[in-house]
Amino acid sequence: MKQHTGFEDQESAYNILLKKVEILQQAIAAEADREIKEINRELSRMIGQVFPNYKVDFDPRTAEGIDKTISLFKGDAQLLMGSEDGYMSSIEKQGSCARRTLLWSALKYISETKSKKNDDGTPVRPHLLLLDEPEICLHPNAIREACNVL
Incomplete structure (x- = not known):
């Protein structure tokens, strides 16, 4: 018998969120594609003056690893420990x-x-x-x- 933890619904909601963010990223990248190509060309031209035959290629990598780029918690989250009625300090x-x-x-x-x-x-x-x-x-x-x- 499988034990239900309540995370099954949350997991599917998380996957739905990831798909929506991926679609949004792709739309933004498509809108910015012309500008990205122009910036790549101009930077490549400038770099080429110093390093002949070098180029710059910015790849927005919109769909790759989206789940690793979303942070659901603040960047300064802490693990605190101490007595229940006393001072709590970081681990x-x-x-x-x-x-x-x-x-x-x-x-x-x-x-x-x-x-x-x-x-x-x-x-x-x-x-x-x-x-x-x-x-x-x-x-x-x-x-x-x-x-x-x-």
Whole structure:
């Protein structure tokens, strides 16, 4: 039985958005095509005076990798950590223990929520994780939790 997460509808809405942005990009590129060609010719002429037989060719690459060019979050997004009723600071300002505990918490979350099962119900193990001294800088409780994750 497939578990519904609610992301199926969001994914299709995201794909629809990508297609609309791609169409818009292509329309803008088509309108600007004459100007792009003229700028390419003029820049090539100028470059050719210094470097004979060189040219400039701007390719707007409208449809390629559109999903990588759209940013749904602010560029200055931060991962903050701290006590619930105290100061929250960026992960870069946390100590080694806090950062490693966050790493293990994230790995545990991934293993619990994203784990795939074989037909017989046993977990699929698709990845290999290599960590040198994984328990270093961890609180004893965090070490036990890391062992459970592994």
